[in-house]
Amino acid sequence: MLTDLDKAFDAEIANLTQPGTQFAVKQGTVRGAEMPVFENAPPSMREYFDLFFGAQAAREFTVYEDERRTFGEIFEEAKHIASALQHEYGIAKGDRVAIAMRNYPEWISAYVGIIYLGAVAVPLNAWWTTEELEYGLTHSGTSLVIADEERLRRISRIEGLTIPKICVRTSASVCSENGARPLKDMLAASPREMWYVHPLGQDDDVTLMYTSGSTGNPKGAVSTHGGLLHGAMNYLASGLAMLALAEKEGTKLPEQQVMLLNVPLFHITGSVPVLLISIAIGRKLVIMYKWDPTEALRLIEKERATYFVGVPTMSLELLQHPDRDKYDTSTLLDIAAGGAPRPAEHVKRLTDAFAARPAIGYGLTETNGVGAGNIRDNYLAKPNSTGRASKPMVEIGIKDEDGSNMPAGERGEVCIRSAANVRGYWRNPQATLESFSPDGWFHTGDIGYLDDDGYVFIVDRKKDIIIRGGENIAAQEVEAAIYAHPAVAEASVVGLPDERMGEIVGAVVYLKPGEQVERESLLQFLTEDLAKFKIPERIWIVKEPLPKLGSGKIDKVSLRTRYRAEHLGKAA
Known part of the structure; x- marks a missing residue:
């Protein structure tokens, strides 16, 4: 009731x-399907930003350490970024522009500016390794990336990457060493107004956000303005x-x-x-x-x-x-x-x-x-x-x-x-x-x-996903990294219950006959290919081959049941 x-x-x-x-809500058609829609939704996110930033302009918006900025200040910077991307780099409607940084006020102004221009914002996971960032940048077809210092250093290690890099919260010398241009220099060189404002509608793409899938490589979910x-x-x-x-x-x-x-x-x-x-x-x-x-x-x-x-x-x-x-x-x-x-x-x-x-x-x-x-x-x-x-x-x-x-x-x-x-x-x-x-x-x-x-x-x-502290981890990706070790014969990765993180990554590993590998050595090997949050926190190295189903596949259900129980028993 x-x-x-x-x-x-x-x-x-x-x-x-x-x-x-x-x-007001009415019935509408979205990609051929009938469903409720807001009758008075703005034409695009550009009008959303114009309306609400305008209404809140004088209010304080962001507080970061000793820095305080108003809604109006953030919005002006965002629109200046939109203009600079257009004037300096020819970014146009539909082009993908990536953001690779931790939480800063500039993350917000970059995101708003990219969308305001009509480009597609591609927020990249700041915890990704160089290899994962390379996948996101190349798979998305990104035309330019705006990055903070730590992400800039990782991105600069990607061989053959030729897209322009804009650096944020990074010294001029480090920006130069890594082939990047400071955001403030880009803004100083560009007028504040766009020379052409691309018309936008609810069916136009606006964001491309990566989400971990059960098959390894993350999938890029594309949202429209609508x-x-x-x-x-x-x-x-x-x-x-x-x-x-x-x-x-x-x-x-x-x-x-x-x-x-x-x-x-x-x-x-x-x-x-x-x-x-x-x-x-x-x-x-x-x-x-x-x-x-x-x-x-x-x-x-x-x-x-x-x-x-x-x-x-x-x-x-x-x-x-x-x-x-x-x-x-x-x-x-x-x-x-x-x-x-x-x-x-x-x-x-x-x-x-x-x-x-x-x-x-x-x-x-x-x-x-x-x-x-x-x-x-x-x-x-x-x-x-x-x-x-x-x-x-x-x-x-x-x-x-x-x-x-x-x-x-x-x-x-x-x-x-x-x-x-x-x-x-x-x-x-x-x-x-x-x-x-x-x-x-x-x-x-x-x-x-x-x-x-x-x-x-x-x-x-239904999918083989582990959720650790809100981060989706594909078990198959971790298993692939473990299998890359030359001594490993079989591996299965499961989620283990954890009061603090919700779940943590566990791995059951069977080595090739005659091989010996210490847990610490295997963990060190995994740091080369996996972001820190994906590395198993518990590893069992077993003496017998892993149980199989009639199809010959590893019986993950029985392994999950057994090692979750063992994990909880030892944790008690």
Whole structure:
């Protein structure tokens, strides 16, 4: 039975989206499929930026260490970047421009500028190795990359890479040594106005974001302007509905919301529900270069942060921090999570420890982050659920192998349909065909069920993916790196439960007869090919060949069951 909160929220959404309102919803056609769309969505993200940056211009937007910049200042820099890319490098509509850096104010201005120009923003994972960055740059067909110092050094090791490199937060000498041009020099040499403004529409491409797949190489999910707009507007509608409920409850709200930005902007959570919504509502972003729980507590107190979102690991580290009570966290209104499941027991512990209300969301790169959400008392009542489909755009169905809907309580593949879904995978029509149905459903690869109230419960994954602290890791990629060692005969990689990270990578390895390899030596070998977060944290080197199925394939199910149990037994 729906709770009073569910009913009140649904009523606010219905009021917000009725005909004649800014968020009015109608039936529309998206890539041949009928589904709800926002009737008054802007023509493109350019108009979205013009509208909201203009409305928030005088407000403080970013805080990074001792630097403070307004919405107007960031937007002016973004438009200048757009002009410089056009004048200095001939970047045009549809060209791919990559961003390879950790969280900085320049990440935001680069992203906004690339999109404003009409080019396609390609946010690259800042934790990738040189080889992974090479794949992303070459596969995407990137025309130019904007990078910070650490990423610039990695990119410069790519042989034969000829695309221009723009450097950020890097000394002139290091930029020169690595064949890059400082961002400030590019801006100084270029006029502030574009010489030609390319017309943009909702069907034009806007972002290309890489997501790890079960088959190794990441897939590039391509969103259109319409997809990104509908994702952002869906979050906005939900936020406005919650704001209306808060006002009716008499909750005193701050003049400006303040978010501790601790998730990577190159992730979908960082770029859509964090960045794009902050631009729309005038929310200040207190930027953390990298996660540190002590620094997070200090910044929450100093900047009077009202909102925190991260992978469940982060809120757990705040919860367990020995000095937590020494910091004033009373301004926090919400502690949200996404990217990985949050253990049910943590939900009540967070509620008891903080005045803020816990929440969790479920979305994917392919859905522009929108999917489902569970909030407040509903989350306490159903802590194992990721919530109901996000209104007003999202439909969630549990499908069997034939694509038919499963009844409540029955397990199947979780599928999501909305106008926010990306249009497909870059240069991968087969993967697009397998994951996106003609009637608009995206097949997530997650196994779950819906209860009678429409709450989603994720119970397993169809694809061989390990989610460590919000990062997707393809088991096959790690196995391939292990098999590259000359002493390895067989290997199987599985996800192991972990209270802090959600899952960690485990590997079971059988060596060739007569070979001997120490675990430390194997781990050192893997650092040459794998990013740090993909390297197994537990390795079992066994004396017998790995168990096989009748088909001759390694029996991963039995291995996963056995070594998860062994891992938990040893960890207890």
